[in-house]
Amino acid sequence: MKYLDEYRDKEQVKMLVNAIRKTVTRSWSVMEICGGQTHSIARYRIEDMLPPEIKLLHGPGCPVCVTPIETIDLALDIARRPEVIFTSFGDMMRVPGTMEDLLSVKAKGADVRMLYSSLDAVELAEKNPDKEVVFFAVGFETTIPVHLTAVREAQRRGLTNFSILASFFTVPAAIDTILSDPENKVDGFLTAGHVCAIMGNKDYYPLAEKYNRPMVVTGFEPIDLLYGIYRCILQLEAGTANVENAYKRIVPENGNSAFQKLMSEMLEPFDQEWRGIGQIPLSGLRLKPNYKQYDAAKKFSTADKINNIKVNKASLECIAGDIMKGNKQAADCPYFGKDCNPEHPVGAPMVSSEGVCAAYYNYK
Numbered sequence: 027m028k029y030l031d032e033y034r035d036k037e038q039v040k041m042l043v044n045a046i047r048k049t050v051t052r053s054w055s056v057m058e059i060c061g062g063q064t065h066s067i068a069r070y071r072i073e074d075m076l077p078p079e080i081k082l083l084h085g086p087g088c089p090v091c092v093t094p095i096e097t098i099d100l101a102l103d104i105a106r107r108p109e110v111i112f113t114s115f116g117d118m119m120r121v122p123g124t125m126e127d128l129l130s131v132k133a134k135g136a137d138v139r140m141l142y143s144s145l146d147a148v149e150l151a152e153k154n155p156d157k158e159v160v161f162f163a164v165g166f167e168t169t170i171p172v173h174l175t176a177v178r179e180a181q182r183r184g185l186t187n188f189s190i191l192a193s194f195f196t197v198p199a200a201i202d203t204i205l206s207d208p209e210n211k212v213d214g215f216l217t218a219g220h221v222c223a224i225m226g227n228k229d230y231y232p233l234a235e236k237y238n239r240p241m242v243v244t245g246f247e248p249i250d251l252l253y254g255i256y257r258c259i260l261q262l263e264a265g266t267a268n269v270e271n272a273y274k275r276i277v278p279e280n281g282n283s284a285f286q287k288l289m290s291e292m293l294e295p296f297d298q299e300w301r302g303i304g305q306i307p308l309s310g311l312r313l314k315p316n317y318k319q320y321d322a323a324k325k326f327s328t329a330d331k332i333n334n335i336k337v338n339k340a341s342l343e344c345i346a347g348d349i350m351k352g353n354k355q356a357a358d359c360p361y362f363g364k365d366c367n368p369e370h371p372v373g374a375p376m377v378s379s380e381g382v383c384a385a386y387y388n389y390k
C-alpha cells in the first residue's frame with residue numbers, strides 16, 4: 027500500500043537498526059510521548075530490534091489514560107440523566123471511574139452510545155430535539171480541532187441541545203513536567219508527529235534548551251520510529267540538544283495555522299489534572315465562557331457531586347502514573363496481566379487503544 031508499505035520495508039528497517047547499533051556507545055533512555063507510537067513500538071517489536079544500550083520509555087500521550095477520575099465520574103453522572111443521550115468513542119466506554127464505567131451505566135438503562143466522531147453527535151442532536159446530546163470529547167492537540175468543528179457545526183445549525191464534555195490536554199506541558207522532576211530518567215524525546223502537524227515545532231525549542239535534551243519529531247510506522255530513534259541517538263552521542271524534524275513528509279515547521287486559529291478563538295488554558303500524574307499548570311484547554319452553552323461540565327453543573335465513594339483498592343495501586351513518567355514499566359505492576367487485563371481493566375492504560383499496558387498485553 028503506497029505511503030504505508032514503504033515505511034515498513036524490511037531492508038530499510040535492517041539498515042536503520044544497523045546504523046543505530048554502530049552509533050550507540052553507552053546507555054540512553056528515550057521517551058516516546060504518544061500512545062500511538064507506543065502501540066507501534068510494541069506491535070512491530072521495535073524494542074527487540076534495538077541494541078541493549080537503548081531503553082524506550084513510554085510517556086503520557088494517551089488522553090484516555092490521563093483523563094482524571096473526577097471527569098469520568100462526571101461523565102457517568104451526566105450519562106445517568108434520563109434526558110441525556112451520552113455519546114463517546116469506544117475506548118472511553120470501559121475506563122473505570124470511581125465505582126463503575128460507562129458500559130455498566132448503559133447496562134443499567136442509561137442511553138449511552140458509541141460514536142466514531144463528535145460530528146455524528148451533532149447529527150444525533152438534530153434528530154433528537156427533545157434530548158440533550160453530550161459527546162465525551164477527549165484528546166490532545168491532534169483531535170481537539172475536530173471536536174471544536176463539531177461545536178461550530180452545532181452553532182451553525184442553531185442547536186441548543188448539543189454539548190461536549192471536554193477533557194483536553196497539551197503535550198509540551200507534560201514534557202516540561204516530566205523533565206522538571208529531578209528523578210526523571212529521560213535522555214531524549216521522540217515528540218508526537220501528529221501533534222506537531224497541528225501545532226508546529228515552536229513549543230519544543232525552549233524545552234530542548236531549558237533541559238538540554240534532544241527532541242525529535244517522529245512518525246508512527248517502523249521506519250519512522252527507527253529513524254526518529256536514530257536521529258535522537260546521533261544527537262545524544264554528539265552531545266547536542268536540538269529540535270529536529272524526522273517526519274517532514276507530514277509535519278510543516280509551523281503546523282496548521284487554520285486549526286491553531288480555531289483553537290485560540292474557542293479555548294483557554296487552565297491547570298489540568300492528569301490521572302496518575304497530578305495537576306500540571308496550564309496543561310489543559312477548555313471552552314471559553316462565550317461557548318458555555320456547549321460545555322457539558324457547565325450545562326450540568328450539579329453533576330459533579332459524587333458521594334459515598336468506596337474506592338477500589340487495586341485502582342489506588344495502579345502505577346500508570348509512574349509508567350507514564352518513565353519511572354516504571356508495565357511489567358513492574360503487580361496487577362499486569364493478572365487482576366488487570368483488557369477484559370477486567372483496573373486502570374485506563376489497559377483499556378485505551380493508545381494505553382501502554384494494553385500495548386504490552388496485546389503484543390508482548
Ligand code: SF4
Nearest residue numbers: 344345359366373383
Ligand atoms: S497493568 Fe493495570 S493496574 Fe497496572 S499500571 Fe497498567 S492499568 Fe494500572
